[in-house]
Amino acid sequence: MSENENEFDAYLSLADVTEEDHRWAFGTGFADPLAGLGEAVPPGVDPAALAERCLALGDDALIYSHRLQQWVTRAPELEEETALANIALDLLGQARLLLTRAGQAEGSIPGKGNRDEDQLAFFRDEREFRNVRLVERADADFAELTARLLVFSAWRLALFDRLTADPDPVLAAIAAKAVKELTYHRDYAAAWVIRLGDGTDYSRAKAQAALDALWPYTGELDLDAGPAAYLEGVFAEATLTRPSAPPLAPVAGKTGRDGTHTEAMGYILAELQSVARANPEATW
Amino acid sequence: MVSARETAGSVPDPELPALTIADLGILRDVREADGAVTVTITPTYSGCPAMAQIAADLRRRLERAGFRDVAIRTELSPPWTTDWITPDGRRKLAEAGIAPPTARGPVLVPLAVPCPRCGSPGTRELSRFSGTACKALYQCQLCKEPFEHVKEH
Numbered sequence: 001m002s003e004n005e006n007e008f009d010a011y012l013s014l015a016d017v018t019e020e021d022h023r024w025a026f027g028t029g030f031a032d033p034l035a036g037l038g039e040a041v042p043p044g045v046d047p048a049a050l051a052e053r054c055l056a057l058g059d060d061a062l063i064y065s066h067r068l069q070q071w072v073t074r075a076p077e078l079e080e081e082t083a084l085a086n087i088a089l090d091l092l093g094q095a096r097l098l099l100t101r102a103g104q105a106e107g108s109i110p111g112k113g114n115r116d117e118d119q120l121a122f123f124r125d126e127r128e129f130r131n132v133r134l135v136e137r138a139d140a141d142f143a144e145l146t147a148r149l150l151v152f153s154a155w156r157l158a159l160f161d162r163l164t165a166d167p168d169p170v171l172a173a174i175a176a177k178a179v180k181e182l183t184y185h186r187d188y189a190a191a192w193v194i195r196l197g198d199g200t201d202y203s204r205a206k207a208q209a210a211l212d213a214l215w216p217y218t219g220e221l222d223l224d225a226g227p228a229a230y231l232e233g234v235f236a237e238a239t240l241t242r243p244s245a246p247p248l249a250p251v252a253g254k255t256g257r258d259g260t261h262t263e264a265m266g267y268i269l270a271e272l273q274s275v276a277r278a279n280p281e282a283t284w
Numbered sequence: 285m286v287s288a289r290e291t292a293g294s295v296p297d298p299e300l301p302a303l304t305i306a307d308l309g310i311l312r313d314v315r316e317a318d319g320a321v322t323v324t325i326t327p328t329y330s331g332c333p334a335m336a337q338i339a340a341d342l343r344r345r346l347e348r349a350g351f352r353d354v355a356i357r358t359e360l361s362p363p364w365t366t367d368w369i370t371p372d373g374r375r376k377l378a379e380a381g382i383a384p385p386t387a388r389g390p391v392l393v394p395l396a397v398p399c400p401r402c403g404s405p406g407t408r409e410l411s412r413f414s415g416t417a418c419k420a421l422y423q424c425q426l427c428k429e430p431f432e433h434v435k436e437h
Contacts, residue, residue, distance in 0.1 A: 033335070035358050079411035079421065086413040093331025097360075173361035177330050180363060180437055188412055 033096045033117070037170055039104045045168050051105035052130070054171060055120070056257055057159075058098030059131035062121055063265075064152060065091035066272055067135060076142060083188055087149070090181040095121070097174045105168075122276035126265055133248060133256040134217035136264040143196055143203070143210035150189035150234065151218060151227075157182040158226025190234045197238025204239065211235075212243045219247020220255050288321045289314040291349045295341045298334040299416045302380040305338060309368025312359055320353040321346055326364045328437070329417040366418075366437045383407075383422065383433035397433050399424035407431075 041047045068088035075081035099117040107114025134152060139145040160182060163175035196207040223231070235242050254260035276282075292314045293306035305311045305325065313324040323342055327335050339356040346354045366385035369377070374384035378400050386395040396405035404426035412435070414421040420435040 033358065035339075035356065037358060037360065079413075082415070082421070083411055083413035086417050089331040089333070089417060090329055091331070093327075093329060097330060169361070173363075174330070177327075177360050177363040181329060184412060 033093075034100045034104070034170065037173075039108070041105050041108045042168065047105045047108045050168050050171065051102045051109075054098045054102035054105060056130040058095045058102055058120070059129050060135055060152075060156070061091040061095035061098065062272075063129070063131045063268060064135035065089075065095060066268055067138065068149075070138070071145060084145075087185050087188070090178075090185065094174065094178050094181070097177075098171075101168075101170050101174065104170075118276065122273045123280075126261055126269055127259040129256075129259060129261065129265070129269075131256050131261075132217070132220040133262050133265075134214065134220065136256075136262050136268060137214070137217065138264060140213070141206065141210070142192075143206040144213060146189050146192035146196065147207065147210040148214050149185065150193050151214065151221070151223075151231065153182050153186035153189055154227035154230050155218075155221045155223060157186055159222075161226070186230075193234055193240070194238040197235075197240040207238065208240050211240060212245065215243035215245045216248040220257065286349055288316045288323075288346060288349075288351055291345050291351070292321075292323050292342055295338065295345055298337045298341070300377075300380070300382070303373050303376050305342075307370050307373030307376060309364060309366075309370070309373075310338065319351075320355070321351045322355045322357060324357045324359050326359050328364050332417065364437070366434060369434070377434060381431055382419070383431060385434045385436045397422055399427060399429065400431055401429050402427040 041050060065088045068084050068091070071084045072081060072088075075084055096117050099120045103115040103117065103120055106112050134148065137144075137148070139148065157179060160175040160178050164172050164179065166172040166175065193207060196203040198204070199207075232242065250258075251260045292311055293304055295305050295311075297303050297305055297308055297310065300308065308328070310325050310328065311323070312326050313322075315322045323346070325335070325338060325342070335358070342356055343354050369385065377384040381400050383397045383400045386397065397407050397409075398405050399407050399422075402424060404424055406425040407422050408425060409420060410423050410430065411421040413419075414432050418434055418437065419432040421430065422433050423430045
């Protein structure tokens, strides 16, 4: 191998500790994913409201990505494993961009510091997270995985479609990029929900039970504002019934978006944050 | 002296090293003013883990070519599309055994993805996802070889 080829070998660059910024793994200490995009919040956009929007959508992606990553090495087939890892990676990428933007918007409020993506992901406590409670659950089986992925992706896709016209150009650009990814995620999940629902009696029972189990958590999602028609179509083709279970009640009037979470959330954060908190100065 | 654009355009993609970042449409702009170079790149997917590596490779190549003041910018909008893969890039993909993307947008009949090894149009999708975010996994029904396809995006 010539020296010139060596220069771009990812494994060699990992060992090359004298080179700055050469990392080939996710971890702390990464460069700002929005580098050079311009941090300023445009006039007419309320930075506090923008920070809140980005934080909520970033937290949804971060926590759900973590749940999907837990399927890696546990998926029924290699093809599904690859699909789930890719979907989790897309969501992690969305989370990085959104948390970075949330930190920039918050930092532009006088008296507030600019927290970066790592500080937001690893050093906030449970009550500071703004994700919907739907993403916290651990999947009991593959039917639950695909049912939740369908509902989550269809909802997020409709939401991001609208955000492409957001007055903040950075959030609008993040949304436009994510729309293409979410379409893939939704279609992947829909194909599985239809295959299981319109499959054997056993797989149909599993698929319906999965929908029934997650439905109370959809109360926090505005399903009627976009994905309802799409979901009805998938349910019909899958011969599944849209559940009519009432939504999970708020706790003292508060839901995930207010920082009130289910029991599952503490376990996720313990796993997600423990390494960064044990070694707060470490970079990869 | 080689131009900044030429130098930046020669950086290989870390995940598809047969292609340069210019072939893939990841390199969006190179500007030179008063000895300073500003390079603009765009991620293929939001979570593309290669962005930091690409930025580091760009910086290193440009600095070795004599450019001292290098800035790397990321641009998200308009979002990357496989339409930006150059004809040269498509040829290199096929040569590397990876089926290039077909035309995007509404098509009356879905286009077959021909096998990059034997050319047969009789192929089937095994998974919409593959080893990297930008590829899907296919198999040729004639020569039975599995292959990757850069999916339309």
